[in-house]
Amino acid sequence: MSSQHPHLPASGKHLPISTYRLQLSKDFTFQDARKHLGYWQALGITDLFLSPILQAVPGSMHGYDVVDHRHISAELGGRNAFEDLADAAHRAGLSIIVDLVPNHMAVPTPxxxxxxxxxxxxxxxxxxxxxxxxxxxxxxxxxxxxxxxxxxxxxxxxxxxxxxxxxxxxxxxxxxxxxxxxxxxxxxxxxxxxxxxxxxxxxxxxxxxxxxxxxxxxxxxxxxxxxxxALRVEERDVFDSTHALLLQLFNAGFIDGFRVDHPDGLADPAGYFHWLSEATGGAWIAGEKILEDAERLPSDWSICGTTGYDTAWRLTALQVDSRASLPLGTLMQSITGDSPSSYRQIERQSKAQIIDTSLAAEVRRIGQLLWRICQNDFRLRDYTFRSLLDCLRELIMQMPAYRSYVTVGQPASNISREIVQSAATRALRQLDSEHSDTMEVIVSLVLGDKIGSAALNISDRDRQEFLVRFQQVCGAVMAKGVEDTTFYRWTHLLCLNEVGSNPQAFGVSADSVHLFASDIQSNWPATMTTSSTHDTKRGEDVRMRLAVLSQYPTLWTQIVSDLRDTTQVYRPNDLDGRSENMLWQTLIGTWDDNGSISSPRLRQYLLKAIREQKSWTTWTNPDTVRENELLDFADQIICDPQVAEIVSRWHGETEQATAYTILANKALQLTMPGVADVYQGSEITQTSLVDPDNRRPVDFSALSKMLSHLDTKGLDFSDASSLDQSKLYLTAAILRLRRRLPDCFVSAYATYQPLALSTGYAVAFARGTAREGAQIVTIARRLPGVLARYQGDFRSEHTVVLPKGSWKDICSNEVFSAGTQSLEELLFKRGARILERVD
CATH class of the missing domain: 3.30.1590.10 (Maltooligosyl trehalose synthase, domain 2)
Known part of the structure; x- marks a missing residue:
């Protein structure tokens, strides 16, 4: 890593400024990507970010099921085609980031x-x-x-x-x-x-x-x-063998950086990242680390940051009005029976179900390991298998994060101790008091502390293995119990049910976002910021449409009532309440100017969602009769003209607020500290849901023509004829600005400065460098629907204080002076405005 900053690439290594995520498959190969390099160059990005390129299971649509580390995927075009793409990209001024999958290989058929x-x-x-x-x-x-x-x-x-x-x-x-x-x-x-x-x-x-x-x-x-x-990449020869080809391509100049998939599954993430950084000479590396709420990325990881979920959920919650928690909670309770205070209970139930079913083998394996440790230690023999398993099971359920960050052979940090000991305290509240000494033994083993005699070699090896496997199981239970179960059961407001999100944090303040951004700028200036990925349960625009529900809670409650009344005649008799509440929100979140998403897409999503709930139907034991009743109900809904009329009423009331929210979110994500990532196609509005829906093909030729048309026309951002045009124009303008002024956005001396506002309905900050001061200003709307309900729009007394200098809108020729300026003028008919200092 760089001597300038511990979490920047080493001197001479490539530093991305913005990335464009491509989902490669047999239907979109290296050769296909080469055809559109001109578009991505015109868009303003600096790096192409490729999904995994090693040989995967034939027919794979994602590449994470690697079967051969020695070869580049033949279906994507093979090594020669990849090198041709990389060469062409480099000639076009674009670098190459590759997704690396170290945790596992496929067990294919045959x-x-x-x-x-x-x-x-x-x-x-x-x-x-x-x-x-x-x-x-x-x-x-x-x-x-x-x-x-x-x-x-x-x-x-x-x-x-x-x-x-x-x-x-x-x-x-x-x-x-x-x-x-x-x-x-x-x-x-x-x-x-x-x-x-x-x-x-x-x-x-x-x-x-x-x-x-x-x-x-x-x-x-x-x-x-x-x-x-799972692979044992903690073994050096396994690491070397499975990384040899990608490192060879890196050293040959075809690859410029890496995104690492699921590091939480590794035995020693810190050690793995050290090896990878060392092998690349300090390249830009981002880890797909899921941070929970206020959790911090370990400073000893030799990477440049995360893949951006921590930024994404905060920007979503920024557009959620916390005052809507109660009315939307009341609506949820009336439909599902879940009270707004029942989230933790549902989360615990979901984790317990996963521990006792799909991950039972993993939990039993570490339970037997724990039992063996105690049996082989004279001082620990009197702890029974049942008591150990009960405590272990409850401790795993109460763990608030993917890992406890304890490394074999190193003393546990204070943060690790706080994570584990607070989880143990919560766990003991669910257990009989007689389990306290048993829990103490487990906590000591989880933290790597000495307990018992610790004299036998076999016991020492077992203790090390237990310390590692406990963390690996915790990560799996978090992923399957929370993200893939709880988040499909909890329907308070679906946009908050995202990877790395905290649905209980119903809205966040602008001040908290500023604190987060300032911390990122200081400690992780080259982390990735994102808003949509191949793993998000809903694309950014769907989340923003759902965030608007919180800005109109009374209207939404009435809309849902009208929808239920209208569809009562063909409603299934035993319709599950959680599935129904999810359906209404999905309907609104994906209904755009073209109407509802197609029946096949909606059915595919709902089937996955209800089976992931694991309440009344599952993947392994599906209730196909009730499933089909729900799916047929959804089909009737999207074909019902009365439903369309109700949805049109919602859109008529909220259309402008929705557009503002979508554009504000994009502007904030692209100008926050870090490397800005654009998921394929998200430069215009999308209705994407969870995979495989979000891996649908993108018409890059059409996007290129739209961008060329906007550039030729010299369109003023506020006069765009569609939301798609507005979003594309804003995205391109910011990406081009980032490419032109990279040091203001991603560098050791980039700065982030919150700007003074007279209202909470906007967010403003300046980006620049320590040497030259503020160079770019972002001003974006926050909760525009609430403002519209209360005041119509900004008034003359709503102001922002611009830093010294003259400021030109990057999407128009308007120029503003320093000092106090009117938000009424700055954000008139706009979701956001980006200013560049021109004096």
Missing amino acids: VWINLPMWSLLKQGKDSPYSHWFDIDIDQPILMPVLGKRIGQVLADQEISLEQLAVPGEDKLGKQWVLRYFDHYFPVATGTEALPMEVLLERQHYRLAHWKVADEELNYRRFFDIDSLA
């Missing part, structure tokens, strides 16, 4: 697509890859692929022994393999002549019914996805 996994299944402990995967190698590796229990599968003769040439191992000739429909598995040498039942018993793996996985799986997964097996 398994031979992942040759290291195939080798492990074939040779067990004798495989050169036996230490690659986070697997209990002392027992057969569970392969939960069977549609029926093994006895019935054998009785039906659905497993056969065959000989064939395994792709990638052709030099070995034909091999004996076991076939189960589309699944193929290797046969251990010398076992092929055995009777089928004996043969299966002699393998290094165990074929099992898919339902066995949740309780008995013996390899760590990416969360609860059986087809993604």
